[in-house]
Amino acid sequence: EIVMTQSPATLSVSPGESATLSCRASQSISRNLAWYQQRPGQAPRLLIYGASTRATGISARFSGSGSGTEFTLTISSLQSEDFAVYYCQQYNDWRTFGQGTKVDIK
Amino acid sequence: EVQLVQSGAEVKKPGESLKISCQASGYRFPSYWIGWVRQMPGKGLEWMAIIYPGDSDIRYSPSFQGQVTISADEYISTVYLMWSSLKPSDSAMYFCVRLYNWSDRLDFWGQGTLVSVSS
Numbered sequence: 001e002i003v004m005t006q007s008p009a010t011l012s013v014s015p016g017e018s019a020t021l022s023c024r025a026s027q028s029i030s031r032n033l034a035w036y037q038q039r040p041g042q043a044p045r046l047l048i049y050g051a052s053t054r055a056t057g058i059s060a061r062f063s064g065s066g067s068g069t070e071f072t073l074t075i076s077s078l079q080s081e082d083f084a085v086y087y088c089q090q091y092n093d094w095r096t097f098g099q100g101t102k103v104d105i106k
Numbered sequence: 107e108v109q110l111v112q113s114g115a116e117v118k119k120p121g122e123s124l125k126i127s128c129q130a131s132g133y134r135f136p137s138y139w140i141g142w143v144r145q146m147p148g149k150g151l152e153w154m155a156i157i158y159p160g161d162s163d164i165r166y167s168p169s170f171q172g173q174v175t176i177s178a179d180e181y182i183s184t185v186y187l188m189w190s191s192l193k194p195s196d197s198a199m200y201f202c203v204r205l206y207n208w209s210d211r212l213d214f215w216g217q218g219t220l221v222s223v224s225s
Binding site for chain 2: 032034046055089091092097098099
């Protein structure tokens, strides 16, 4: 099973600043990676797929990069609605999620 | 508009059976894989099982093989997740999700079904 490791577990950021979240795969997954946002009490929603393609309706403040085993989600100019938990997920071999990174208000 | 609408919250006792549902609309139901994802209280997301309604091809994550059963009714565009004998450790939120393709993103999510199992 491919293990996805996210870091940090919690990221404290001030509104208006940017946040950089990392996701590492235990083996190469090419660019078969998605990012999801889960706000409190809500279902997750798709942000990024193919490592860097924004899903429909997703703000350009969200950007993804990486390939192979190292991936990054960057959120620029954080707004109140961006404080949430973010999960990466690989779909190269079956599918597994990272454990999540919580972005909270500093 | 694609929608996945799940059945309501359930409160059950250990040993009871349960079937929760996810009704899809807004797209051609047989043509997309649908899966179930578990989220235990305060925890992350775990893959459980997926089904392709067009031919009932089913796959389970190893951790959930034998623990749950996934099925689909193409006539009412609904996918089910069933337990024959619930345990307290089955208490969780369950989300149904649509896969854009077999090896691809989860592009639509249901609102979640909360299952509580307690004596």
